[in-house]
Amino acid sequence: METLDKKKTWTDxxxxxxxxxxxxxxxxxxxxxxxxKYTEGWSEDKWQEEMDKHPFFMSTAxxxxxxxxxLMEGLQQLKYGEDENTPEELANNYKEDGNxxxxxxxYRIAIxxxxxxxxxxxxxxxxxxxxYNNRAVAHFMLKNYRSSxxxxxxxxxxxxxxxxxxxxxxxxxxxxxxxxxCIELCDKLLAKAATDKDILKLQNDxxxxxxxxxxxxxxxxxxxxxxxxxxEKLLKAVLERGINIQTSNNLKIELSDxxxxxxxxxxxxxxxxxxxxxxxxxxxxxxxxxxxxxVQGFHEDTLFLEQLTDILSVPPEWDTKHEYNVENINVYFxxxxxxxxxxxxxxxxxxxxxxxxxxxxxxxxxxxxxxxKSSKAEERFLKQYNI
Numbered sequence: 001m002e003t004l005d006k007k008k009t010w011t012d013x014x015x016x017x018x019x020x021x022x023x024x025x026x027x028x029x030x031x032x033x034x035x036x037k038y039t040e041g042w043s044e045d046k047w048q049e050e051m052d053k054h055p056f057f058m059s060t061a062x063x064x065x066x067x068x069x070x071l072m073e074g075l076q077q078l079k080y081g082e083d084e085n086t087p088e089e090l091a092n093n094y095k096e097d098g099n100x101x102x103x104x105x106x107y108r109i110a111i112x113x114x115x116x117x118x119x120x121x122x123x124x125x126x127x128x129x130x131x132y133n134n135r136a137v138a139h140f141m142l143k144n145y146r147s148s149x150x151x152x153x154x155x156x157x158x159x160x161x162x163x164x165x166x167x168x169x170x171x172x173x174x175x176x177x178x179x180x181x182c183i184e185l186c187d188k189l190l191a192k193a194a195t196d197k198d199i200l201k202l203q204n205d206x207x208x209x210x211x212x213x214x215x216x217x218x219x220x221x222x223x224x225x226x227x228x229x230x231x232e233k234l235l236k237a238v239l240e241r242g243i244n245i246q247t248s249n250n251l252k253i254e255l256s257d258x259x260x261x262x263x264x265x266x267x268x269x270x271x272x273x274x275x276x277x278x279x280x281x282x283x284x285x286x287x288x289x290x291x292x293x294x295v296q297g298f299h300e301d302t303l304f305l306e307q308l309t310d311i312l313s314v315p316p317e318w319d320t321k322h323e324y325n326v327e328n329i330n331v332y333f334x335x336x337x338x339x340x341x342x343x344x345x346x347x348x349x350x351x352x353x354x355x356x357x358x359x360x361x362x363x364x365x366x367x368x369x370x371x372x373k374s375s376k377a378e379e380r381f382l383k384q385y386n387i
Contacts (some may be wrong), residue, residue: 006360011333012236020382023148027204034229035175053170057365066163072175086124088120088121088122088127089144090122091127092127093152094116094120095114095131095327096129096345097113098117098134098138099110099134100174101113102138103332105141107138110299111132111135113131113132114131114135114231115135116227118131118135125158128158129158129159129162129165131157132154132155132165133151133152133155133162133165133168133228135151136148136151136152136155136165136172137168139151141173141335142173142239145175148168148172149169149173152166152169153166156169162194166185166189167199170189170199170202174202174206174209175183177213179206179207179209179210179213182202182203182206183203183206183207183210185204186199186202190203215386216335222337233276234258235253235255236271237272237278238253238258238270238278240279241300241354241355244336244359244360245258245360245361246361246363258270258364259364260364260365261363262361262365263283267294269341269364270364273299277299277300278300280297280350280354281295281296281297281298282298282365282368283295283365283366283367284311284367284368285367285368285369286324286370286371287369287371287381288371288372288375288377288378288381289318291316293311295307295379298350299350300349300350300354301349301350301351302350303347303348303349304346304349304350305326305345305346305347308326308329308331309326323336323372323375324370324372326346328372329370329373330371330372330373330378331343331346331368331369332344332368332371333343333359333366333367334367335360336357336358336359336371339384339385340358340385342356342358342359350366355368
């Protein structure tokens, strides 16, 4: 009987050499395989685009009018197609969408979803009431209290015993300062939950709010009466002085005729001081340089010269030649007649000047023009008028 050969013992060097040989033979086999281009499926440059179209992997929802993949279109038909769903099923699907968006604080999208559910006009009153109530909650989160209240009322018209809608309606009424309605709705809630602390607090707040609102109305009424008296007193003072005021209707002087349209001047109109003397807002123009000055509260008993001295005590930056000083200027006003202009006596008070029968206060603000005496600018300017 022949004896078997003993099993060969491999050294590390022999094993490494054999592994290297096998790797080389495998590479040679793969290289000799027939090269075929893969034509099915997606190309590398369109891989991401195709994945985004798949409903399981898309990161953003399709835009309106955007072409949908067949799978997405099919899924939409299954959930939203009128042929595939009853009105009740559609309403419920839209309600679920709205709830999903609401949980993710997308309140405006939630409102759109609930609205689509309401449009189905399904016969399930309970479901329709829920859609109105849920839309009311979404409106409430956006502080659309009027819309929220209207939806609560619609929900209650379908389901009278609806505590959530009733409480939301009461809260909206409070925010809208309809305190009477808030108190009435709280009474209905307390009839079923007399010890509810939140409802009791809301009702107490409404009672307090109503009291404050009525107090504010009384204050406003008193203030309006005071203002009316003050306005009457002001008009009377202007009329007593015989000052010509340009009116809007050319008939009777109204308070609005004393208002000027210069928004950057805090003093809205002529005022009375504590001694019943008039303080006028006055506009001063410098035609040559196209500059202007505003005098707020020009007292009617102040000499025009005194006010000019104060204005021109520091030469304006635009007066590079320092020509504008009280000894070297003439002050004019445009008269009642068309294209007429008149020089004033600066030694007179503002009140005396305004009482000149040729003077007219236009747009609630006396206006004066200042020019350098005997200058070419004054000569050119005066040629525009019938002097």
